[in-house]
Amino acid sequence: MTSQPTSTPGLDPTVTPQQWWEVTAPPADLAARCAALIEHTGTLGIEELETLVQQLAADPTIWEPMVIVDADRRRYRLLYEDDRIDVWVLSWMPGQGTGFHDHDVSGVGFACAAGEVIEKQMLLPSGATTVTLGAGDSRQGAPGYIHSVAHLDGAPAVTIHAYSPPLERVGQYHVDGDGILRRAVEHGRQELLDVSIAAIDPERA
Numbered sequence: 174m175t176s177q178p179t180s181t182p183g184l185d186p187t188v189t190p191q192q193w194w195e196v197t198a199p200p201a202d203l204a205a206r207c208a209a210l211i212e213h214t215g216t217l218g219i220e221e222l223e224t225l226v227q228q229l230a231a232d233p234t235i236w237e238p239m240v241i242v243d244a245d246r247r248r249y250r251l252l253y254e255d256d257r258i259d260v261w262v263l264s265w266m267p268g269q270g271t272g273f274h275d276h277d278v279s280g281v282g283f284a285c286a287a288g289e290v291i292e293k294q295m296l297l298p299s300g301a302t303t304v305t306l307g308a309g310d311s312r313q314g315a316p317g318y319i320h321s322v323a324h325l326d327g328a329p330a331v332t333i334h335a336y337s338p339p340l341e342r343v344g345q346y347h348v349d350g351d352g353i354l355r356r357a358v359e360h361g362r363q364e365l366l367d368v369s370i371a372a373i374d375p376e377r378a
C-alpha cells in the first residue's frame with residue numbers, strides 16, 4: 174500500500190512529512206546511486222564505510238531529498254541496504270541525540286552533511302571525549318565502538334551513517350539504581366519499531 178504524505182502541525186509546509194512506515198522505503202533512483210558507489214562484494218571495512226559516507230555527504234542531490242524536519246523526534250531514512258551494508262540519512266533538530274550505544278558486530282562510518290553534531294565517547298571514570306563534526310567531517314568505528322551523537326547546530330543537522338554488516342543489534346548503555354553500568358541489546362531498528370507501534374496503537378507506545 175502506498176501512503177500519502179499528510180501535513181503535520183508545526184512543520185515547515187515546504188518539507189514533505191514522512192510517515193514512519195516510509196522510513197525503510199528509499200527512492201529507487203537514490204538507492205541505485207548509492208549502490209553504484211559500493212564495489213566491495215563482502216563485509217566492508219570501516220575505511221571503506223567512511224569513504225562511502227564521505228562521498229555521499231559531498232553530493233546533496235543524494236541526501237537532500239531524504240531530509241526530514243521534525244522537532245519532536247530524531248528522524249532517519251534508509252538510503253540503501255543489502256546483505257553487506259545499510260546506509261541511513263539522519264536529520265537532527267535541537268535537543269535531539271542518542272545515549273551511549275554500540276553497534277554490536279557492525280562497523281560504522283558516518284559523516285556530517287549539514288549543520289553540526291557532537292560525538293562523545295566514554296572517558297572513565299566519569300567523563301567523555303567530545304568531537305564536533307561539521308559538514309564534510311566524518312568518523313569511523315570498528316565493531317564494539319561505543320559513542321553518543323547529538324545535535325549541535327543546524328535545522329536540521331544531517332548525518333549519513335553506513336553499517337557493515339547491516340545494523341541488526343545495538344547495545345544501549347545505562348547506569349542502574351546501584352550505579353552499575355548495564356548494556357541492553359536492542360534491535361537495530363528499535364526506534365522505528367517503537368514509533369510504528371505508537372502510530373498503530375498509541376496505548377502500546
Ligand SMILES: [Fe+2]
Nearest residue numbers: 274275276320
Ligand atoms: Fe551510533
